[in-house]
Amino acid sequence: MIRLRSLPWLAACLSVLPLSMLWTAPAVAASHHFEMTIEDVTIQVADGVNYRAFAFNGQVPGPLIHVREGDEVNVKVTNLTALPHTVHWHGMDQKNTWKMDGVPGITQKAIEPGDSFTYTFIAEPTGSMWYHCHVNVHEHVGLRGMWGPMIVDPKEPTAEEKKVTRDLIMMFSTYDSRYAEKPGYGGTPMDESGMDYFALNGRAFPLTQPIRVEKGDVLRLRLYGAGGSTHNLHTHGHSFMVTHKDGHALPQPYRADTISVGPGERYDIMFEANNPGRFIMHDHVDTHVTNAGQYPGGVVTVMEYAGVPMDDWYAWKDKVYDPNYFYGESMKKPLGMHNHTGFKGVPVEKPRRRGGK
Ligand SMILES: [Cu+2]
Numbered sequence: 001m002i003r004l005r006s007l008p009w010l011a012a013c014l015s016v017l018p019l020s021m022l023w024t025a026p027a028v029a030a031s032h033h034f035e036m037t038i039e040d041v042t043i044q045v046a047d048g049v050n051y052r053a054f055a056f057n058g059q060v061p062g063p064l065i066h067v068r069e070g071d072e073v074n075v076k077v078t079n080l081t082a083l084p085h086t087v088h089w090h091g092m093d094q095k096n097t098w099k100m101d102g103v104p105g106i107t108q109k110a111i112e113p114g115d116s117f118t119y120t121f122i123a124e125p126t127g128s129m130w131y132h133c134h135v136n137v138h139e140h141v142g143l144r145g146m147w148g149p150m151i152v153d154p155k156e157p158t159a160e161e162k163k164v165t166r167d168l169i170m171m172f173s174t175y176d177s178r179y180a181e182k183p184g185y186g187g188t189p190m191d192e193s194g195m196d197y198f199a200l201n202g203r204a205f206p207l208t209q210p211i212r213v214e215k216g217d218v219l220r221l222r223l224y225g226a227g228g229s230t231h232n233l234h235t236h237g238h239s240f241m242v243t244h245k246d247g248h249a250l251p252q253p254y255r256a257d258t259i260s261v262g263p264g265e266r267y268d269i270m271f272e273a274n275n276p277g278r279f280i281m282h283d284h285v286d287t288h289v290t291n292a293g294q295y296p297g298g299v300v301t302v303m304e305y306a307g308v309p310m311d312d313w314y315a316w317k318d319k320v321y322d323p324n325y326f327y328g329e330s331m332k333k334p335l336g337m338h339n340h341t342g343f344k345g346v347p348v349e350k351p352r353r354r355g356g357k
Contacts, residue, residue, distance in 0.1 A: 029068070029070040029071050029072065029122075030067070030068065030071045030072070030335065031071065031072040031074065032067055032071060032072065032073050032074065032335070032336065032337075033074045033075075033076075034065065034073070034074070034075045034076070034336075034337040035075070035076045035078070036056050036057055036062070036063065036075055036076070036077050036078070036087075036337075037056070037057055037058065037077075037078045037079075037080050038054055038055070038056060038077065038078070038079045038080060038081050038085050038111075038133075038146075039054070039055050039057070039058040039080050039081065039345075039347065040052070040053075040054065040055075040080070040081045040082065040183070040347070040348040040350075041053050041055045041058050041059075041060075041344070041345025041346055041347055041348060042345050042346045042348060043055070043060050043145060043202055043203075043345040043346075044203070044207065045175050045180075045197050045199055045202065045203060045204055045207075046197050046203070046204040046207060046291045046292075046297065047207070047291075049175070049177055049180060049197060049204075049291075050180065050181075050346075051143075051145075051175060051177075051180045052144065052180065052181060052182070052183040052348065053144045053145035053146075053345055054081050054083065054085060054133070054140055054144045054145070054146050054183070055144075055145055055146075055345050056131075056146065056147075056148050057339050058344050058345055058347065059339060059340065059341075059343035059344045059345065060145030060147075060202040060343055060345060061145070061147060061148045061149065061169075061171050061201055061202060061226070061343060062131065062145075062146075062147060062148025062149075063148055063337050063338055063339045063340070064148065064149050064150075064151065064169070064327045064330045064331070064337070064338040064340075065131070065148070065149070065150040065151070065337050066150075066151045066153070066330070066331065066333075066335050066336060066337075066338065067123045067150075067151075067152055067153070067335055068123065068152065068153045068154075068155065068335060069123060069124055069125070069126045069152055069153065069154050069155050070122060070123065070124060070155065071122070071123045071152075071335075072120065072121075072122055072123075073089075073119070073120070073121055073122070073123050074118060074119070074120045075087070075118065075119045075120075076116055076117075076118045077111060077116060077117050077118070077119065078115075078116040079111045079112065079113055079114065079115055079116070080113075080114075081113060082113050082183075083113065083135075083183070083184060084104070084110035084111060084112050084113065084135055085110060085111055085133045085135050085140065085146065086102040086103065086104050086108060086110050086111060086117070086133060086134045086135055087102045087119060087131050087132070087133065087134075088101060088102035088103060088131065088132055088133070088134040089101070089102060089119065089121065089129070089131050089150065090129060090130045090131060090132060090150075090264065091125070091127065091129035091130070091150075091246060091247050091266075092121055092123070092124070092129060093122075093124050093125060094121055095122070095124070097120065097121045097122070100119045100120060100121045102119065102131075102134050103134045104134060104135050110135050123150075123152045124152070125152070125247060125248065126152045126153065126154040126247060127151075127152060127154075127244055127246070127247020127248060127249075127266075127268070128149070128151060128169075128222040128224070128244060128246075128247045128266040128268055129149075129150045129151070129152055129247050129266075130147060130148065130149050130150055130171075130224055130226070130266070131147065131148055131150050132146055132147040132148075132226070133146035133147075136187075138187035138188055138189075138228065139179075139184070139185065139186055139187040139188075141226070141227070141228075142173075142174070142186075142187040142227055142228045143175060143176060143179060143186050143187045144183065145173070145202055147171065147173075147224075147226045149169045149171065149222070149224065149327065151169075151222070151331070152247070153335070158249065160241075160243065160270060161220070163218045164218050164219070164220040164270065165216075165217045165218050165219075166211075166213060166217050166218070166219045166220070166273075166328055167220045167222070167328065167331040167332075168211065168219065168220065168221050168222065168326035168327065168328050168331075169201075169222045169224070169326055169327045169331075170200055170201065170221055170222065170223050170224065170233075170301075170326060171200070171201050171202075171224040171226040172198075172199070172200060172223070172224065172225055172226055172227060172229070172231040172261060172283070172299060173198075173199050173202065173226045173227030173229075174195045174197070174198050174199070174227045174228060174229045174288075175195065175196070175197035175198070175199060175204075176191055176194040176195050176196065176197075177194075177196050177197060177292065178191075178194050179191070179194075187228070195228075195229065196291075196292045196293065197291055197292065197297075197298070198229070198231075198283065198287075198288040198289070198290075198297075198298035198299050199227075199298070199299065200298075200299045200300070200301060201325060201326065201343070202343065204291050204297050204298050204299075205289070205291075205296055205297050205298055205299070205300035205301070206296075206297075206300075206315060206316065208299075208300060208301050208325070209301065209319070209321065209322050209325035209326070210301060210302045210303070210304045210316055210319060210321065211281070211301055211302070211303045211304070211326065212304050212305075212306065212321065212323070213273040213303055213304070213305055213306070214273065214305065214306045215273055215274065215276050215305060215306075216272070216273065216274070217272070217273040218270065218271075218272050218273070219270065219271055219272075219273060220243075220268060220269070220270045221240075221268070221269050221270075221326075222266060222268050223259065223261045223266060223267045223268070223269065224261070224265075224266050225261045225262050225263045225264055225265045225266070227263065228263050229263070229285070229288070230260055230261065230262045230263070230285070231260070231261050231283045231285060231288060231299060232258055232259065232260045232261075232283060232284040232285050233258065233259050233261065233281065233282070233283060233284070233299075234257060234258040234281070234282060234283075234284045235257055235258075235269075235271070235279070235281045235303075236279040236280050236281065236282075236303075237275045237277060237279035237303070238257070238271050238273070238274075238275060238279065238303075239255050239256060239257040239271065240255070240256065240257070240259075240269040240270060240271035241253045241254070241255055241269065241270050241271065242254050242255075242256055242259060242267055242268075242269050243268050243269065243270050244266070244267065244268035245265075245266070245267055246265060246266050247266060247268075256269075258284055273303070273305065276305040276307065276308060277305060277308060278302055278303070278304055278305070278308055278314070279302065279303045280300060280301075280302050280303075281300075281301050281302065281303060282299060282300045282301070283298060283299035283300070296315075302315075302316060304316075322342045324340050324342060325342060327340065
């Protein structure tokens with residue numbers, strides 16, 4: 001029998017072994033369980049435009065799902081609306097889990113009103129991914145806000161990614177006010193000319209929010225074509241590097257000041273806030289900066305640098321600021337699913353059943 005006392009060097013090795021293993025152990029993939037409802041709500045897209053939505057956790061955009069590469073994601077989805085839905089995890093490979101792809105009639109039967117379905121899959125590949133319904137997409141995704149961001153962090157972020165101080169999510173969509181109060185209808189190609197409201201995270205300017213920065217911040221904007229139109233985002237006073245397409249790091253990032261984001265597409269852009277002032281950031285498709293034909297409206301925000309005074313005539317001088325409108329605060333939190341009360345709609349009252357006999 002070997003006694004450790006007789007082999008002091010071995011005892012010393014063993015005593016430090018657990019600690020040294022801690023330093024070198026590879027990151028163990030986590031397993032996340034989330035619960036998500038789909039609810040009938042009304043969201044305010046613009047002044048006087050209250051739009052019926054089928055909203056994930058009652059909000060548009062849906063909650064932020066933030067996980068790491070290789071994690072197991074398990075989401076129980078409960079349909080509390082009067083119409084069937086599914087959830088497609090846009091960008092996920094679904095290796096050996098194709099039945100979790102969320103396409104009705106192809107990978108599953110739609111989730112009927114009152115029913116639940118649990119999606120389980122591995123989060124891969126990394127990047128700016130998203131989820132959306134796959135039932136009657138022209139209406140449910142196009143008009144009813146059935147989408148939300150899913151960010152899959154890489155195990156090893158790049159040097160550029162590590163510099164980011166403000167990680168923000170911007171989802172573009174369009175609305176047809178004729179169908180605002182008509183859930184179950186709208187969004188077909190024949191209706192296309194009726195798109196009259198254009199939104200950034202579900203609201204049109206001036207109901208959107210500014211991006212408040214300090215000089216020296218490094219911004220990463222994750223741009224999503226969540227609706228049926230192509231949006232051309234232009235940043236005044238700053239050019240940016242286009243670093244990722246559909247979540248994937250570009251082998252050769254390139255510099256630009258306007259970027260076209262089509263339906264389903266995602267682009268990540270990064271730049272330093274190095275030019276103090278107040279700079280608009282807007283969709284360069286001219287009709288997309290109107291509300292029912294009136295300029296300014298639609299897809300507009302403003303970069304506001306700390307220390308720049310609010311002039312009397314500034315459109316947003318009295319703006320009630322929501323620091324999480326682009327999920328910037330949620331992105332700083334630990335991995336998980338993050339709701340944002342600022343995105344909540346107003347629940348639609350269900351018709352009451354008659355009581356008694
Ligand atoms: Cu749906």
